[in-house]
Amino acid sequence: MNGLPDLQLVPRFAGPFLEPGHLGTMCVFLLYLNRFALKKMGNIVLLVGVLFSLSLAAYGLLLGSIVIYLYQQRKFLWISLILGVFLCVGFGAMIYNDGDNALNTAIVMRLEVNDDGEIAGNNRTSMAFDSAYARFLKSNQIWTGVGSAAFGTHENGTDNITLGCASYKRYFFLRGIIGSMLIVIFLLFYCLYYRSSWSFGFFIVYLVANLIRDYPTMEMWMYLYLMAIPCLSLMQKQQIKKIE
Template identity: 40%
Template sequence: MNIWFSWNENKKYINVALACLVTFCILKGKIKLVYSKRNIISFLLLSAAYVSYGFIYERFIGFIAGFSLVPVFFVIICLNSEDKEKCLDYITRWFTYLLIPSLILYLISYVFPIPSVGQVQIDIEYLAYLPYDNYIILVKSLFYLFRFTGPFLEPGHLGMIIMFLLFANRCDFHKWQVIVLFIISLFTLSLASYVLFVLCYFFCMVSIGSKTIYKEFFFSIAFLVATYYISISYNNGHNYINEMIIERLQYDQDKGFSGNNRVFGQIDAYYDFLLNNSRYFWTGYDYKTIQYLAETGSRGTGYVMYVVQYGFGGLLFTSLFYVYYAFRSKCRKYALFFLLFICMVFWQRCYPFWTSWIMCFVWGINSFECRMVNNT
């Protein structure tokens, strides 16, 4: 999930620059690290999976570039507990500060015409995005109509990362940032983020042992039922909420539900063939096959696409870091629910090496562990 001015920049150079900065800080002793057994093993599992991923996906160039994020992973995982908690709070605050004026400008732009400073378009091989009107702190595309993207590429990405931040902050609605981020997520009109919020909130309440969970669950169900009947009744169902959210949840014999648009083209056929073929089951298809699929318009995301690319062996190898870190947590109940939440996200978006995923997962668990220590 990159901000608009970094869309067409070579991510390898950005990663290398970031790695050099982090390495410099480590060597100068500016960062206090903790070399515990959990941290070191977690770091090795994550780094091995990421470097292997880079090698498979982009061959030798990807293999070399894969090392660029290793120092970053090292700091994210091995940073001392106090600074992890401060960093999580800092990122949550500044992400909120960035999105507030962006949302305000987004709302104003639909009432009063505001001239943009130009257009920006992302250049991704085999993918076509419409140009975005650029407002510096906001980008808008006709492709997403009324969906809020902030200064980022996709509303679905924005909604997903907000849900990660909410989980890392334990859905603590006593924090004003959590309330604001939740409200902002509603404007993404992302079906996935709405479903993820229900899971996120329920998992957090169960894991922290909320005394009012049954009352909150009852009111949540009542709100969802009311929303459903209002949306299908208002204007005979011809409204944005019903057409873009409710109807997409209806059962579909082929896709599971009608809003399941994670893969396109021949990906499902290749996935079905893989399930019954020992040659591809563990390793996925070779690089040339994946490239051919992309060139012919077959692409996607989520676990189906991930298995097609890397096989179930790659899927298991990737998951080792998350599973190990969760089971080694001092607050195992919260950590395992966070792991389950990531599995739900992975089903529709597979970005296990995004630093935003890793930071929220590691620092969220650390924050809960610190909370447990402070309460004892």
């Protein structure tokens, strides 16, 4: 259990993962693959895993994946209802106990926009990294990326400029235009080979998740993507045959 310092009574659940957000993201992946069939106990457990992660990224990804799923099912009224539920819960969290509650502190307050136009919960990169990233965008390294040089030379990793950072910026910083384009092209073409709206929906969810986490080639996520795309395509074809 990983807890926020100011939330002693409601710790954030991370399960076997390093961070609660990792758990929440994986649960969202699996919920989409299971087509949000909440009649199955396993999917309810996955949903609870997302909720107890208290991860802003996981909550946003959950909402987005639900909207994609409902759009695919042509349930447009349900999309409005789900969005309404999320808004009502958010306002309720702001009001309940004058905002002194876990949901408001971990999620709602982090959606506030600062004076500089940034969302308060946007803590994916450090100030040191942002400074290095700005210089990187103007350098010749933008094509191939900084690579392992970003990890520094000290054995304890204290001069690792990417330490504590996670987002598409870090991936782009390390691999540049060429490396970043190659992985996106691979993910897209693999999806198009098993062309279906369900598969493409998962491609969108996976892409958004990696704009936040930047783990597109991490084995746990990549293997899931490689297996999920053809399975979703087959599942959709089977459903169409049943309807016909």
